[in-house]
Amino acid sequence: MRLxxxxxxxxxxxxxxxxxxxxxxxxxxxxxxxxxxTPYNPTTIDVHNVLSPPGREHLLGTDELGRDLLxxxxxxxxxxxxxxxxxxxxxxxxGIIIGAIAGFYGGLIDNILxxxxxxxxxxxxxxxxxxxISVLEQSIFTIxxxxxxxxxxxxxxxxxxxxxxxxxxxxxxxxxxxxxxxKSLIFSHILPNAxxxxxxxxxxxxxxxxxxxxxxxxxxxxxxxxxxxxxxxLTSGKDNIEVAWWLSLFPGLAILIxxxxxxxxxxxxxxxxDPRLWEAERH
Amino acid sequence: xxQIRGNKLETLKVDSLRxxxxxxxxxxxxxxxxxxxxxxxxSIGEDKIFALVGESGCGxxxxxxxxxxxxxPTSGKVLFQGKNxxxxxxxxxxxxxxxxxxxxxxxxxxxNPRKSIMDTVSEPLKIHKIVGKKSLKDKVIELLxxxxxxxxxxxxxxxxxxxxxRQRVCIARVIAVSPQLIxxxxxxxxxxxxxxxxxxNLLNELKKEYRLSFLFISHDLKVVHYFSxxxxxxxxxxxxEYAKTEDLFNKPFHPYTEVLLSSAPVIPTSGLWSxxxxxxxxxxxxxxxxxPSPIDIxxxxxxxxxxxxxxxxxxxxxxxxxxIKGRLVSCHLF
Numbered sequence: 001m002r003l004x005x006x007x008x009x010x011x012x013x014x015x016x017x018x019x020x021x022x023x024x025x026x027x028x029x030x031x032x033x034x035x036x037x038t039p040y041n042p043t044t045i046d047v048h049n050v051l052s053p054p055g056r057e058h059l060l061g062t063d064e065l066g067r068d069l070l071x072x073x074x075x076x077x078x079x080x081x082x083x084x085x086x087x088x089x090x091x092x093x094x095g096i097i098i099g100a101i102a103g104f105y106g107g108l109i110d111n112i113l114x115x116x117x118x119x120x121x122x123x124x125x126x127x128x129x130x131x132x133i134s135v136l137e138q139s140i141f142t143i144x145x146x147x148x149x150x151x152x153x154x155x156x157x158x159x160x161x162x163x164x165x166x167x168x169x170x171x172x173x174x175x176x177x178x179x180x181x182x183k184s185l186i187f188s189h190i191l192p193n194a195x196x197x198x199x200x201x202x203x204x205x206x207x208x209x210x211x212x213x214x215x216x217x218x219x220x221x222x223x224x225x226x227x228x229x230x231x232x233x234l235t236s237g238k239d240n241i242e243v244a245w246w247l248s249l250f251p252g253l254a255i256l257i258x259x260x261x262x263x264x265x266x267x268x269x270x271x272x273x274d275p276r277l278w279e280a281e282r283h
Numbered sequence: 284x285x286q287i288r289g290n291k292l293e294t295l296k297v298d299s300l301r302x303x304x305x306x307x308x309x310x311x312x313x314x315x316x317x318x319x320x321x322x323x324x325x326s327i328g329e330d331k332i333f334a335l336v337g338e339s340g341c342g343x344x345x346x347x348x349x350x351x352x353x354x355x356p357t358s359g360k361v362l363f364q365g366k367n368x369x370x371x372x373x374x375x376x377x378x379x380x381x382x383x384x385x386x387x388x389x390x391x392x393x394x395n396p397r398k399s400i401m402d403t404v405s406e407p408l409k410i411h412k413i414v415g416k417k418s419l420k421d422k423v424i425e426l427l428x429x430x431x432x433x434x435x436x437x438x439x440x441x442x443x444x445x446x447x448x449r450q451r452v453c454i455a456r457v458i459a460v461s462p463q464l465i466x467x468x469x470x471x472x473x474x475x476x477x478x479x480x481x482x483x484n485l486l487n488e489l490k491k492e493y494r495l496s497f498l499f500i501s502h503d504l505k506v507v508h509y510f511s512x513x514x515x516x517x518x519x520x521x522x523x524e525y526a527k528t529e530d531l532f533n534k535p536f537h538p539y540t541e542v543l544l545s546s547a548p549v550i551p552t553s554g555l556w557s558x559x560x561x562x563x564x565x566x567x568x569x570x571x572x573x574x575p576s577p578i579d580i581x582x583x584x585x586x587x588x589x590x591x592x593x594x595x596x597x598x599x600x601x602x603x604x605x606x607i608k609g610r611l612v613s614c615h616l617f
Contacts, residue, residue: 003397003440170393174453177351178407178460179380192397 010272017268023261031077040068042075061246072228079229083213084206090148095155103163162194196273203266207259296326300359319345321520332497334507337517347468384457388469390449394441426455447478519585526610536612
């Protein structure tokens with residue numbers, strides 16, 4: 001608990017990160033309460049109000065089928081949130097396991113796993129995702145899994161690097177000397193000390209996953225209309241960009257603000273989780 | 284080694300222990316052989332303290348890590364109560380892990396920064412099932428009080444403690460399993476002088492209470508003089524002199540030992556530093572040059588490049604460890 005307090009204190013000293021965290025919190029709240037706060041049903045078509053500009057009726061205007069843009073963006077944030085968290089969850093779980101095993105045991109196991117990482121990194125991820133999705137069923141679930149399984153390599157490398165240096169530390173040797181098992185060394189001694197860069201990478205990863213999902217949906221390979229996602233709203237924005245600027249601007253802004261906020265939080269976390277800075281704090 | 288074994292009941296016996304490392308510079312270059320430990324042998328009796336001294340880089344710490352089984356040797360044996368620790372597994376290994384403990388030099392690096400003092404000290408108790416869950420906290424408080432720490436530190440983290448406090452936590456954790464042998468790898472050198480004396484006294488008290496044996500590694504001769512029963516002087520991976528502490532300080536045989544003794548700062552005082560007054564009777568030898576790289580050990584006697592008493596065969600023939608007056612020396616002078 002003391003540690004959490006120190007981390008919190010350090011984090012809150014960075015004003016930009018605090019703003020980022022506030023926006024992230026706000027976005028999560030909004031998307032969770034979407035059914036209660038959206039003024040319209042995001043899929044209700046209103047042919048009398050096609051492409052109406054932002055105004056009193058429709059705060060952010062309507063799209064080419066007369067659907068309320070604000071409601072669609074709010075519902076779209078649910079997709080982004082879901083994809084962001086679950087894809088990153090899959091990525092860091094895979095990355096931690098592979099990185100930990102490679103770093104802890106070293107030698108041949110390390111070599112095999114790291115060459116596999118190199119192979120995975122050699123694929124242009126976005127095109128790999130495109131290829132996989134065009135074969136598999138196009139659902140949010142598929143997207144999340146595919147994004148997760150194509151983005152664990154950085155985490156694996158980070159975790160491996162941490163393990164390589166941490167396993168040589170005296171406190172690990174001391175734990176080994178008192179008879180701690182490999183399992184306990186990996187999970188109880190090394191991993192907690194290796195997690196800070198993972199948290200940071202995860203935060204940046206959420207931003208990345210949101211971008212990938214938007215990109216896929218923009219290309220029509222992600223979330224399928226009529227279900228709203230920021231990406232497919234942008235597609236309709238592109239089709240109508242000469243007559244309806246709001247259809248491109250607002251979902252674009254939503255993506256920008258969200259990604260920026262997560263990145264700011266990531267940066268703040270990176271500083272707050274650095275134990276060397278806690279040392280400085282004391283003196 | 285038989286001559287100075289002293290005690291029939293050997294807790295630990297180390298026999299022709301070698302640890303070589305291969306250093307790889309680049310893809311195309313030949314890998315170099317680093318002989319960190321090259322044929323070291325000694326034994327430690329029950330309730331005895333054996334000190335290993337030498338300059339930094341002579342392989343002392345590698346010996347420490349080998350003796351507790353943290354690294355595998357290139358060749359040689361470490362016998363704990365007659366059994367080679369590198370062939371142990373299962374219950375034997377678990378008993379060995381419980382009986383032999385290590386204290387490191389840097390108390391800042393040897394405590395897990397993410398674990399509270401309670402977690403750190405209770406870990407060996409849990410692993411070796413020494414006390415039940417209910418009495419865990421009481422036992423930890425008892426151990427902390429034994430090393431002179433209050434129970435107010437239970438929920439603190441290492442970064443909130445001073446160096447001396449951290450080293451006490453390390454000691455509390457080590458004595459939690461009631462070990463028979465403690466390997467202390469320069470346990471004082473990261474601490475302030477005033478704290479050093481306190482920690483040394485603490486180790487001494489614990490030694491009496493638990494009848495502990497020690498492998499005490501140090502470069503500080505005044506500490507060793509006060510604390511140890513026998514001494515091994517190491518130079519470039521080899522023991523060059525092996526003797527009872529009193530004998531060694533009364534009359535060092537090997538020129539390197541002589542140089543080590545005389546290069547210690549002379550503090551005009553009695554008691555702990557009494558040997559310094561004896562040293563002043565000798566001509567003061569100031570050691571010349573740096574320790575040669577263990578990758579490129581000089582031919583002949585490894586010490587001949589810096590030896591004030593070198594003569595003809597020193598740069599050609601490697602001296603062997605010989606028994607002289609109940610002690611072992613490897614020098615052509617004898």
